[in-house]
Every structure is written in C-alpha cells, then in structure tokens.
Amino acid sequence: MSEIAVKIENLSKQFQMAGSGSLRETLAGLFSKKEKKEEFWALKNFSLEIKKGEIMGVVGKNGAGKSTLLKILSRITEPTSGKATLYGRVTSLLEVGTGFHPELTGRENIFLNGSILGMTRVEIRQKFDEIVEFSGVGKFLDTPVKHYSSGMYVRLAFAVAAHLEAEILILDEVLAVGDAEFQRKCLGKMNEIANDGRTVIFVSHNLGAVRSLCTAACLIQQGQLILTGSTDEVLQTYFNNNLGEKASFHRFINSYQNQTLTLRPTELAVVVNGEINGLMEMGDDLAFDVGFEADAPVSEIYLSVVLTSTVFGDFLHSSTHFLPTFRFPQPTQKGKVRINFGRLQLITGRFIASFWVGAAVNSVEVLAEALHFEVQEKDVWGMGKLSPRVSSMWWDTPFELLENS
Amino acid sequence: MNSNPEVKSSVLVIEPSKGVFNLNLRELYAYRELLWTLTYRDLRVRYAQTVIGALWALLNPLFTLLILAFVFGVVAKVDTGQNAAGQPIPHLLYTVAGMAGWAYFASLFSEAGTSIIGAQGMVKKIYFPRLIIPLSKAMTAFIDFAIVLGFMAVLMIYYGFMPTANFVFFPLFVIIAIVSGLAGGIWMSALTIRFRDFQHVTPFILRLGMYATPIAYPAAAVPEKYQILFYFNPMAGVVEGMRWSLLGGAPLHWYSYISFAAIGLMLLLGLFYFKKVEKIMADIL
Numbered sequence: 015m016s017e018i019a020v021k022i023e024n025l026s027k028q029f030q031m032a033g034s035g036s037l038r039e040t041l042a043g044l045f046s047k048k049e050k051k052e053e054f055w056a057l058k059n060f061s062l063e064i065k066k067g068e069i070m071g072v073v074g075k076n077g078a079g080k081s082t083l084l085k086i087l088s089r090i091t092e093p094t095s096g097k098a099t100l101y102g103r104v105t106s107l108l109e110v111g112t113g114f115h116p117e118l119t120g121r122e123n124i125f126l127n128g129s130i131l132g133m134t135r136v137e138i139r140q141k142f143d144e145i146v147e148f149s150g151v152g153k154f155l156d157t158p159v160k161h162y163s164s165g166m167y168v169r170l171a172f173a174v175a176a177h178l179e180a181e182i183l184i185l186d187e188v189l190a191v192g193d194a195e196f197q198r199k200c201l202g203k204m205n206e207i208a209n210d211g212r213t214v215i216f217v218s219h220n221l222g223a224v225r226s227l228c229t230a231a232c233l234i235q236q237g238q239l240i241l242t243g244s245t246d247e248v249l250q251t252y253f254n255n256n257l258g259e260k261a262s263f264h265r266f267i268n269s270y271q272n273q274t275l276t277l278r279p280t281e282l283a284v285v286v287n288g289e290i291n292g293l294m295e296m297g298d299d300l301a302f303d304v305g306f307e308a309d310a311p312v313s314e315i316y317l318s319v320v321l322t323s324t325v326f327g328d329f330l331h332s333s334t335h336f337l338p339t340f341r342f343p344q345p346t347q348k349g350k351v352r353i354n355f356g357r358l359q360l361i362t363g364r365f366i367a368s369f370w371v372g373a374a375v376n377s378v379e380v381l382a383e384a385l386h387f388e389v390q391e392k393d394v395w396g397m398g399k400l401s402p403r404v405s406s407m408w409w410d411t412p413f414e415l416l417e418n419s
Numbered sequence: 420m421n422s423n424p425e426v427k428s429s430v431l432v433i434e435p436s437k438g439v440f441n442l443n444l445r446e447l448y449a450y451r452e453l454l455w456t457l458t459y460r461d462l463r464v465r466y467a468q469t470v471i472g473a474l475w476a477l478l479n480p481l482f483t484l485l486i487l488a489f490v491f492g493v494v495a496k497v498d499t500g501q502n503a504a505g506q507p508i509p510h511l512l513y514t515v516a517g518m519a520g521w522a523y524f525a526s527l528f529s530e531a532g533t534s535i536i537g538a539q540g541m542v543k544k545i546y547f548p549r550l551i552i553p554l555s556k557a558m559t560a561f562i563d564f565a566i567v568l569g570f571m572a573v574l575m576i577y578y579g580f581m582p583t584a585n586f587v588f589f590p591l592f593v594i595i596a597i598v599s600g601l602a603g604g605i606w607m608s609a610l611t612i613r614f615r616d617f618q619h620v621t622p623f624i625l626r627l628g629m630y631a632t633p634i635a636y637p638a639a640a641v642p643e644k645y646q647i648l649f650y651f652n653p654m655a656g657v658v659e660g661m662r663w664s665l666l667g668g669a670p671l672h673w674y675s676y677i678s679f680a681a682i683g684l685m686l687l688l689g690l691f692y693f694k695k696v697e698k699i700m701a702d703i704l
Binding site for chain 1: 435467547
C-alpha cells in the first residue's frame, strides 16, 4: 500500500463577514440587538487523501474554495474545524515573487525571497548559480529589480521558487502570470518536480496544464468535494457541470508591480462561418475575434492563441510572434483582430481557446481558457458515417499504394 | 517546517488551535534567519538611492537634539544637576542621553505598530511566525540607537565626561527600552489590524510622550503632586535611568520601578493579544 502524503479530514472553514473594521462599528455592534452577521462556509467537511508522489490537481469555479483549501494547508489561515496531516516538509507557493522589493537588486531579492520561502542562506548560496541560470537575468543581477522588464521579474521570482526543496509542494495559480514562453518553462520545471517523486497539490484554471501534469484530480464546488479520481474523469465532470454557461472571460492580470500593459484585450468572440457566436459543426470555418485598445496608436500587436481539447489537451497554436509581416495598415488605437483558422476540421467535442494579448511578447495579458465552445457532430463525408472521437482533428490524407516490396 | 533542514521526516498537523497561549520560542528561533534578512532589507531600502545614505540616521536625531537643547537649556535654562564628582552636566549631553532612549522607543513603537499592515502581502501568502515582523523592526531601530550612542560617546569625550560605575546598569535600561518599544509596538500592530482607527493613535501618543518624558529636563522638575502620574509613562523611568547610568546625578525615583513592572506586564499581555489576533490576521488584512 503506497504511503499517504496528505490526509485531510473534514476540513471546514467559516468566514465571518465582519472582521477588521472601525472601532465605531464594533462598539455599535455590541449595543445593537441585530441578528448575527451572515456567515459563510468557504470549505465544508472536505476530506481527501493524497498519496505520496501524486500530483493532485484541484479544479473548481472561482469562489469554490480552492484557495481557502490551499491557505489552510499552507497555515496562512486556520480551519474552523477538521484536521489535516502532512507527512513531509511542506512548501507553499501561493504567489510568485512574495516579498520582492523593487529597490533591491536581483541578487539581493534572491536571498530575500528565498529566505521568506523558507530556504536557509546556505541553501540559497548553494543553489544560487542554478537559480540565476534558470531565470536568465544574468548580467542584470546587480541592478535594482524595479528596472527589470515584467518578464524578467517573473522569471526571477519563479526561478527562486522552482528550487525549493520539500516533499510536499502546494501551488496556487502560479502559471497565471507571465508570457507563453515563461509558462512553458514553468510547466517544464513542474514536470521535473513531478518526476522527482514529490507530492504536489496544484490549483489552476489552466485545464490543459492540469491534464498534462496531474496524476489525479479533485473537483470542489461551493466548499465541498464533489469528485476525486483520474484527471480525465474529473475534468470531464467539471466541464459537464459548467455547460450552459456563456463563454466566461477569465482574466488573470499579471500580479506584480512592474507590469504596465500598454495594449489590452477588450472582448473575445468565437466566429463560425463568419457568424459571431455561431454554433459550430464539424467542417465549419472557425475564427476568433479579439478586440483590443491601446494607450497610443500602434502598428503591431502580440497575439497568440492556443486551442485545447478537453480530452486530448493542447493541440494547436498560432502566434503573431512568428509572423513579423503582420502589421496594421495604419497606426490603430482601438480595433479588432480576426484570427482565421478557416476550415479547421475539428472532430466533435468540447474545446477551449486561450489567448495572449499585448503590445509585445513581454507585456501581455494572459486570458487562460477564455473561450469555451463545442463542435457538433456532422456527417462531413456524406457517407452515413460519423467520426470516432480519437483525436482533436481529422485530416483526409491521400493514401497511395507504393510498388510492392 | 521549511527552514529546518535537520528534520528529515516531519509531520505537520493542522487543526483549529485550542486557545492555549503558546509563544513557540523554538519556532521563532528556527526562523531567525528571516529576522536578519528582513532587517537587512529595511536598512538597505531605507537609504537606497539617497546620496548621504546612512548619514541621515545621524542627522535626524541630531537636529532634534539641538533644538531641544536650545529650548530647554538656553531659553528655559533648566537645571540639569551635577554628577557624583560635582561636575555640572552640560545640557547638550544631558539631552542626548535622554533622547537616545526616547528615540529608540518612538521609532520602534511607530514602526512596529504599522509593521504587520505593511507586510500584509507576505502575511497573506506565506507562513512564518508573525512576531518576526515587529521583532525585525526592533532590530532596525536598534541600529539607529547604536549610532546615537556612538555620537553620545563622542560628545562625552569632547566634554571630558567619564562614565561612572553606574554604567554597569546601562544595558539594563536599554533592555527596558526595548521591552517598552516592543510592548507598545506589538499591541499597536495587533490592534491596528483589528481596528484601523489605531493607525492615527500612534503619532498622537508619541507627540504627547515626547513632552511628557523627561528628555531635556529632569523628572524632579515636575511638581510633586503630579510626580506619580508622571511616572505612569514608563519611558520616564527608562530615560532617567539611562541618563543616570551614563552620566551620574540624582538616582531613580522609586516610582520608576512600578512603571518598569507595568511595562513587563504590558509586554506579556501584548504577546498574548498578538497571538490571539495572529490566527485571523490573514483573514482580515
């Protein structure tokens, strides 16, 4: 029987709507006979066992209780009742770059951040070169961090965190910052950690990442555990439960200080056969409209899209980064760009599109899983046959018989 | 748990705490490196990009001292007594000796008071014993204190004033000053989180305190009937004590010892209240 790394038993957390307030409010409250302030259960009787070496993905809508669960496991807030036992050293990464100070240099911030995260000076010194190399800030190591580009900042912060040593790692949305390249690097490092045999609890809205990294998953809804099991099973259930909602606009603003977005997305839409928000069937033309506005008229935009199948994962990517020829005919401050895939040949299923929109590759707003859409079944070959769901796309390739061998 | 690499297989149990008062000194010690790191950060940041840099630590108290010495020494001509050898104590020296202790208390009190709110980013995202935060302010303020003491030593040489045997007691008064500052600071930091009103209380208390504390004048100058009220201010005893141990002169009034005891109690109660608020800090910040 494999060892248990984390055992959560009936964990519950109740928040009082009151809390920090003015003296006046509290004193007034003492004298009034009002009913007790509304209470809110962020977590209710949550029980879960996580085996050693498991990468447990935690999914759920915003407000479901994921962050509360992580905060309790990270000892930032106390449970109201219940118990959690963690077997092994624990490190939590709930935010990238905690404690970073803009006036200090990269070098100093490595020691500061590492120290805050629980590393000893000796440990940090040992890993220093690795950290610097991973971050790629090299020659800027001794300049104050406030001069760093947002990309450098985030890479440095993640580099420190990536070298934490603990048997149990708790991660909260750490992929929600940074550009596409950074996210790739993060995922790579996390894969490494996963292969090391460490136990990871991972919260993310990036379902593609959850699918590719996690060995198991659990679904939280309104503070309660709805389901736990294989990643596919849980993701499918999560998606089923959210069907019928309009395409939601998940906005993950880069949460660190240096970020100034000079170009921002304003709207997104799925376009089927030229019709906005049309329903898609197999064989239809697919495009995405991305509305944007900028601080000043620009001639170019950084726009990147990744298509994800809820079953098969990420399968297609397109980016202006590789098409330097795409420029606006004249400087534009507000407008819409259409990403036209044409007849994409998606097999029936549910799909998610994620976008990266910004002025340049190091100044982007990440819209993870911003659009969800479904492709209906259709007999595209006109032969009375329907496609089996074996992949995200199909292709009618020529088949030819080579001379017998 | 994180900063304890010696422990190979650690088990962490998370449960609602049962209201038992546990200072957990062992944990504080395990996190000592964080204490130095935060202190270093505060000092580095304070003078980053300034031209004069650390010299400001000296100039600030210096100007206040000069003004006080002028007002009470030249204008009001307050009698600052003599030391055991019969040497009259120069007014500037008298004021510096008093100011050193007060400045330490004042800066610790105000810095520690807002320290948790200032560090809310960290408090909401990382676990560490929250007491480290006001404690690191005690260390930063101590550096400033040491600078003023250095200045004091220079002055004593200039005036040819040798410290007496009383000097043995000096560290004691330094400790009491630290305890006072911490007690006030810890109370304030916890109270300010619960009730934001208290942010405004601190500057008020300090302004009042500066005049109510015998920095530039001796406590004996206060009329007899107000003396006991006067010593409610713990810093009255600390400042008089520091001055006495450095320069000699009239020994401490016995009222001081009451205020010292009161300060010790305040610290204990402050720690208790802090630990209580610590549990919900991340929730209400």
